[in-house]
Amino acid sequence: MQTYTPPLRDMRFVIHELHDSSALAQLPGLEEMTPDLLNTILEEAGKFISATLLPLNASGDAEGCRYENGVVRTPKGFKEAYKAFIDGGWGALSSDPEYGGQGLPQSAAKLVEEMICGCNLSFGLYPGLSHGAYLALKSHGADALKNVYLPKLVDGSWTGTMCLTESHCGTDLGLLRTKAVPQADGSYRITGSKIFISAGEHDLTENIIHLVLARTPDAPPGIKGISLFVVPKFLPNADGSVGPRNGVKCTGIEHKMGIKASATCQISTRWASRRPRPARSPSMRPPDSWSANRTRACVRCSS
Numbered sequence: 027m028q029t030y031t032p033p034l035r036d037m038r039f040v041i042h043e044l045h046d047s048s049a050l051a052q053l054p055g056l057e058e059m060t061p062d063l064l065n066t067i068l069e070e071a072g073k074f075i076s077a078t079l080l081p082l083n084a085s086g087d088a089e090g091c092r093y094e095n096g097v098v099r100t101p102k103g104f105k106e107a108y109k110a111f112i113d114g115g116w117g118a119l120s121s122d123p124e125y126g127g128q129g130l131p132q133s134a135a136k137l138v139e140e141m142i143c144g145c146n147l148s149f150g151l152y153p154g155l156s157h158g159a160y161l162a163l164k165s166h167g168a169d170a171l172k173n174v175y176l177p178k179l180v181d182g183s184w185t186g187t188m189c190l191t192e193s194h195c196g197t198d199l200g201l202l203r204t205k206a207v208p209q210a211d212g213s214y215r216i217t218g219s220k221i222f223i224s225a226g227e228h229d230l231t232e233n234i235i236h237l238v239l240a241r242t243p244d245a246p247p248g249i250k251g252i253s254l255f256v257v258p259k260f261l262p263n264a265d266g267s268v269g270p271r272n273g274v275k276c277t278g279i280e281h282k283m284g285i286k287a288s289a290t291c292q293i294s295t296r297w298a299s300r301r302p303r304p305a306r307s308p309s310m311r312p313p314d315s316w317s318a319n320r321t322r323a324c325v326r327c328s329s
Contacts, residue, residue, distance in 0.1 A: 030080045030145045032072030037137050038065065050131055055123075064134055067119075071138040074114060078107050079146040086148055086287030091228070093279045098227040098289045107149065108230045112182030116142075117153040121160060125176040148287035152185055155225045159186025159237050163256070174262055175235055185231045189220040189238040189257070189293060196222075200248040204240040206255060214255060216240050219294060226291030227259075227276035233268050234259040236293070 041047045042061055050059045082103045089101040111117060120135035121127025143150040160179045163172060178184035195201035204218025218240060220226075227234065236257040245251030263269040280290040 083146040090286035151288040156186040184233040206240040
């Protein structure tokens with residue numbers, strides 16, 4: 027039988043004594059942050075994680091994710107645990123209140139994240155990838171993209187991914203071949219393939235937002251020619267609801283030792299909408315197209 031004891035004593039020592047948590051209240055927006063409040067957050071997180079995520083760690087890895095005709099089913103109990111996770115606001119601790127977050131310091135959120143991943147890494151990868159997508163969009167996305175996607179990523183109703191790796195290039199992303207062709211409506215039709223995409227397909231949320239690296243036709247070679255695109259599984263409607271399916275398709279999943287409950291996907295495109303909303307998908311075998319909106323601030327990555 028698996029056991030997990032949240033390392034609260036060690037965490038309190040680090041955040042209170044080594045880093046003087048009382049000083050957090052001097053920062054803008056954290057005026058009400060106190061050591062007692064931090065202790066309460068960590069204690070409640072530890073209770074939730076031990077009671078809800080720990081029981082799914084071994085069973086989730088034994089069952090694993092299942093791939094069925096382009097759809098990935100997570101192990102028994104994961105959907106319920108994810109709903110409890112977002113209902114409790116655990117994925118929005120350090121997110122900006124402007125988009126529905128709680129505005130807590132990163133130091134608190136990182137300690138909670140450590141407990142999640144220490145107890146059930148497979149589960150932790152789903153909200154972890156979402157927060158990465160949130161940070162990238164918040165830092166570099168156009169306001170129009172932020173207003174559509176950030177509230178959904180923060181409240182957990184949509185999840186995010188990062189689509190970097192291709193079959194011929196992992197660490198050397200300057201070799202990537204995925205292409206993005208601009209369309210008259212402001213979207214981009216993208217052709218390419220991506221592999222090892224954590225949380226690339228699952229049944230936990232109604233939509234999945236992929237952040238995809240690709241090249242425009244006039245892009246220079248190497249990493250200076252890489253652009254970042256927002257590619258949702260379903261194109262959002264004007265009111266923020268889920269619209270028509272975009273050309274993003276999972277063609278298979280990997281089975282990584284110890285994290286079989288985390289969907290590590292191969293992503294492909296079969297067809298794509300030309301709507302100006304962000305959308306796109308990598309094609310694993312037959313390189314078809316998909317449409318996407320490019321985030322303006324990271325059109326080119328510096329060397």
